[in-house]
Amino acid sequence: MSAAATEVAAPQVGEIRTLIASGKRRQVIFAAAGVFCTAFAVLVLVAAFLDLLIDGLPRLSWNFLTSFPSRRASEAGILSAWVGSAIVMLVTMFAAVPIGVGAAVYLEEYAKKNWITDLIEINVTNLAGVPSIVYGLLALGLFVYQFGFGESVLTAGLTLALLILPIVIVSSREALRTVPGHVREAAYALGATRWQMISDHLLPYSRGGILTGIILGMAEAIGQTAPIITIGALTFIAFLPPPPFSAEFPFLNFDWIRSEFTVLPIQMYNWVSRPDKAFQLNAAAAGVILLGMTLVMNGLAIYLRYQVRKKIKW
DSSP states (O other), rough: OOHHHHHHHHHHHHHHHHHHHHHHHHHHHHHHHHHHHHHHHHHHHHHHHHOOOOOOHGGSSHHHHSOOOOSSSGGGGOOOHHHHHHHHHHHHHHHHHHHHHHHHIIIIISSOOOOHHHHHHHHHHHHHSSSHHHHHHHIIIIIIIIOOOSSSSSHHHHHHHHHHHHHHHHHHHHHHHTTTTHHHHHHHHHOOOOHHHIIIIHHHHHHHHHHHHHHHHHHHHTTTOHHHHHTOOOHHEEEEEOOBBBBBBOOBGGGGGGGGGOOOHHHHHHHHHHSSSHHHHHHHHHHHHHHHHHHHHHHHHHHHHHHHHHHHOO
């Protein structure tokens, strides 16, 4: 019996080894394909950035950053454009983050699982694929004409906040789902209410994932042009919004939020559309600054996410 069993087991062992070897080969091939695709994408990105940098490097200077646009390419700058991009992103962040995270917490922790929440979830997911121009048309009718905000920084910030809300909501929900169930159970076992469990345990543990969604959303918003043009952003502006602080009580000035504006993508579009080669070099330099702002913003958010995750102990 033992000899027969050995004869039967020998082919089985050989088949298992063959399957293991085949699986390892497929794994190596898949890993190599993944490395190739990643390297190709990085090389294309680096090549595009270097081409942009080579074209725009002669125009990169302190005067270029601190000068207003001009009809003369050699004197034109991006002061009003990068300041406009910065304050629009500020409004976008303060509008989208609280609403997006709050909606995610409600849908994940409070909402009952029924057809209404299913409908909301489907629509939130589908909104992430809606073309950005649709958000611009929505903002034009709602914020500009219905609410009377005009072609202002507030309108632009709210428009981009609507654009990135689905990203923030979906990523925040996924971050909340990654928190182990025993964290919730332990909080309830110690007598915590649902809100105490969410605010003291769930949100701190999921902040890293939530910040990831915010990073992705803000990176998409800073480069948007179509919705900003739709709501009436200026292509040529030679002044800055009023400062947010004043010398008189209450020392805060909110006139800037209703000010007219422009942003870097629109300034680049204006220069690229001109036949003069010098303006196209200005557009390349502005593109380098826009990429730099995006990298700085993302780098800061990634650093904060790393610090948050480093403090988490399950």
